[in-house]
Amino acid sequence: MNRKTAQILIPVLSIMSALVVSMLIIIIAGRDPIMIFEKMLQGTLGSAYGTGQVLFRTTTLILVGLAVALPFKVRLFNIGAEGQLQMGAFAAAMTGAMLPPTLPSLSAVSLCVVAAMGAGACWAILAGVLKVRFGVNEVIATIMLNFIAQGITGYLLTYHFAVPSTVHTTPVIDAAVIPSLHSVTGFFAKSPANFSALLSPCVALLFWVILFKSRFGFEMRATGLQPEAAKYGGINAGMHTLTAMGIGGAAAGLGAANILLGYKHYYEAGMTGGIGFTGIAVALLAGAHPLWIMLSALFFGLLEYGGLTVNAYIPKDIFMMIEAITILLVISFSALGKRMHQ
């Protein structure tokens, strides 16, 4: 078995085994797994609305997956996509609410998106600075920054910006809304799928170009693979740590724009709902490869929304278990594959 086939075989094998395990769990819970999966398929890809929902979730997952994947290539484990997502969403909401209502749509959306990306990037770079300057492990730094982001957004929302007797901010101006696919094309019923869905594959492609086709990516991957050799090669490893985190954080911010500008239109407590953590799973399943991330995000998008559609029959926690089991299997199988190679 060569490396290429192993790279594809391992995730496929993990997903299959995870499905088998989940079927067993469903049987233990007293339900017919075939029926559950049938309902799930009907609820998701079987309907226009369901497909739209999956598409919407996949969009965010591609972006947060990329936010984890790029730092991963420089040997940084970005656990902070959730915090970066929250900061990005809050920044977009604030910007969108404060813009003059007469602003043309293109500039309003652009300004909000830039604010979301900037906030996400700054939050991620902060972890990078802590790492480069003070040697703080990025896992710890990003986890702590998640808490801090939660605190800041929570405080600002509750004490300053919430519309009285609600838990959300004032909505962004109409011009700052990313139009839904339904409103323009008529497809996908009234689902939250919006034009960001078209953007995210382009971003994934861009990340692929940066990583594998540019000089910058050549240096970046070298830094991740062999940091000491990179130093001898005259590569500034600290700079790559910061940019990888920054670009990753910006992608997370873009994911926040999808949710906020494309769907909710205001910032609400708990609106990111841990999707930043699912991003870690997306990146791991895809081996941090920007193009595979699209498929991996689709898989998790299906599970995320599919779990909701069959919630009446079986708790959606089962699907959270499938997600987690898949990741554990991917990691175990890759380790096993490596050992077999030796």
Added chain:
Amino acid sequence: MGVAVRLSGISKRFGNFAANSNISLSIEEGSIHALVGENGAGKSTLTKIIYGMLQPSEGEVYIQGKPVHFTSPREAINAGIGMVHQHFMLIPSLSVAENIMLGDEHASLFQRLPLKEIKARIQKHALEFGLPVDPEAMVENLSVGEEQRVEILKLLFRNASIMIFDEPTAVLTPSEIEHLFATLRTLRDNGKTIILITHKLDEVLAVADTISVMRKGEIAGTIPAKSTTKLELAQMMVGRSVLLRVKNPPPCPGKTVLDIKDIGFCTTHGETKLHNLTLKVKAGEIYGIAGVEGNGQSELLQALYGLLPAGTSLVGEVKLKGKSLIGKNPAEITLMGVSLTPENRLRHAVILDYPVSGNLLFGRHRERSFHRGIGFNSDVLNRYTLKMIAEYDIKCTAPATQPLSSLSGGNQQKIVLARELNRPDISLLILAQPTRGVDIGAIETIHNKIIEARDRGIAILLVSSELEEIIALSTRIGCMYKGAIVHEFTAQEVALKRNSEHEFKKEIGIHIT
């Protein structure tokens, strides 16, 4: 005398790759049996099988006539087999006596350790086999030679009758090597069986009784040491005729390129690594630094390439054509026309997961001629890759996709040299251990390329622990000891003494210890 170790039809496969195939070999009791061969010839796989670290795919191992099936080194040790690894397995913060009995304490959990008894035994063995070492000394304060003696004492304590030595001379000074050989002979005369793994042919001829040459996982031949020559062994190892000594036409040095004046360097622990080191390298000459590893060579290289660890500083002057190199980073130093092949190739010079072409580019990827748009110009890169592969005889199948890790050490090193020697506008080339871990066949190519670079007018600073290499290539030789150049041989002296290599080696040996 009987047969201590007999191997019968041993094969070991890793996947599709056969590291050993159908090896049959008898090792006489009470003899020194050397296994020689190039890197990747299967020497270490074979010894790992004897020592129980690997299990053969096929074949049988017989120890003192009995078939054995070791599943771990522990079983091999119990059967009387001991191994001195290339990297010593000692605990620096324990004393010699404690290290020797570690794992074999002869005491129950709360009982006092029988240290006194052990010390007496150490003294006895030390006298008997010429292994002087203070049992109470801490291992961290010992020299490399002394550490090796501790390892040998460990084997004697465990009553090993078959002793395997993996490249034991790699880290020793010439006089320590003489000492080790004397010990090996005494051990043999006391009935011990010695298996010596090495790639240094001179040493094998000096100490071994029988020599087995390995090539591509097979035994190419087993011959008594008395009836063979270095050239014959080299040919058996490579499988074709080889030139052991490169032609070294007289150089014509030009102006001074590198000027190092009185540099000194201390580590953050306050250890002095470089001390008043002064040397000059002229254009078109090779300045060889001879010395035992650990005498400041690594620090000198780091200092020259702007890689000293953070929080330390260098005193003194380092100038390249009049411009100071101190305080500059590797990218800036490269731009000034300096090129380096680092000591530790796998860690510092290449990216193992990158393909051959990526590695030929790595470190030179900032050069404009390779650029196109935001990426690289694949036409230029392909042409350059193919040219280097042809010129340096690099053996690979798919340069654009094959990861470097799948190539042999010699081919990897040729890639590093091809890349560094061909940098445009270089004036100084720093070569650290350019042929370490490289096959004899490849050494020939590499040495020729180094001489060629010299004749193009490049100043070359050569650091190598192989004295033969220093003697064969250098125009002038500086002997490095404890962070300083303690003696320098002029160009006339080197040219004259090169013809009597053995004496010259001894003379250098005096200056570096």
